[in-house]
Amino acid sequence: MHGFHWTELIWTLQATWHLVNTRLEMDQAFDQPVCKKKKLWEIVAEKVNARLRESEVTDVTVKAYECDLKWRNMLATYRKNAERAKRLRAVSVHWEFFKAMHEVLGKSREEIEAQRRAKLSGTRVGNAIASKRFTPILPTPPATPAAACTARPPQDVLQLYMELQERKMNMWAQQKALEERKIEAINNLAQAISSLAQKNSTQMSKDGH
Template sequence: MASVETTPKGSVESNNENPTVVSNLDPAKSKGAEFVWTLQATWQLVRTRLAMDSEFDQPVCKKKKLWQTVAERVTVNLRSAGNQDITVKAYECDLKWRNMLATYRKNTERAKRLGAQSVHWEFFQAMHDILGKSREEVEAQKKLNGGKLGRAIAAKKFTPILPTPTLQPSAPYSARPPQDVLQLYLELQERKMNLWAQQKALEERKIEAINNLARAISSLAEENHSQLPKENSG
């Protein structure tokens, strides 16, 4: 059974454009691929392979065992999705990935010439996010992971050196009170003056009442005193 590529119409990946790629895991079996790569299966392969990219990138690694792990994980994911009769082999994953890498490189060159908007391959962005790192970024990441700093960060056995906070100069002290406090003080003084004026007016009324009472008593006493001689003469 021939391998079926799951790419949309107009995609760069096609059987006519790509050269025949043979897996080096099992040359005898890889001459005729038996597994039909549906869109779902292809996405499972892409996600699984990209998640293990750091393992494949190690200087010393057994690619055959890694591809066997990829095949097992893809098979488990497809079966959990309802495809119980599917079994993906390691060499099939390896062959499919090599074809996809060739298509990815062609689309990368196309994006450089015509811009990213010219690429319509559905797997390009997912692969480019992982595989599109520059060689300098990869080497820097390796040095970080392999050096003392990388091990310290991984073990979290370091104390970060934080920048010394700069003290902001305090505002100079002003003998003049703030405007709102001064306004409140003036209002209180005005209220005191009003109360004092009211109290003064009340005292003046009291004095005036006392004077009126004294005049009334004096007038009454004079009248009584003037009536006494008349009674005596009568």
């Protein structure tokens, strides 16, 4: 049993595919700068459970934090495979979820970043031109990097802080999940021992008569 995780019982191939498809459908919602991730994961869990019921799977249900943890693991595997695909071409990747994930994540990350940069530089240049309408536009280029420098650090610090908080929450959720599963296992074991003891005492009393 060493190295075994309870979550492995939940994530059958079918449940994993439902998670991948649901999370990819909602990728834009997760990419919003201001969004309640916890709420979004609750929606993901609801959708995955609904799809499992549609597939007549009734003995498996997933929780929001379990979807979140599983997706993080899958994202790590996806990134490793994406690196491999860059070096050795996509045909060298045999992970079954790679194609579906790469179609959404491979494109969207690069495109979103490019669009965001274009939008930012566009608005900065536009603002600079508008504010200096009656003066030569020569002073604007130095102003753009300066604006970028002053605008960036607070965002980076905030991003780092948010990531650290998310990591703490993730660790806490993982710990909580393990504790819950342990308690459940202990209770089941206690019940089994109690019922066995009862059977033995009944058997002994029968033998005694």
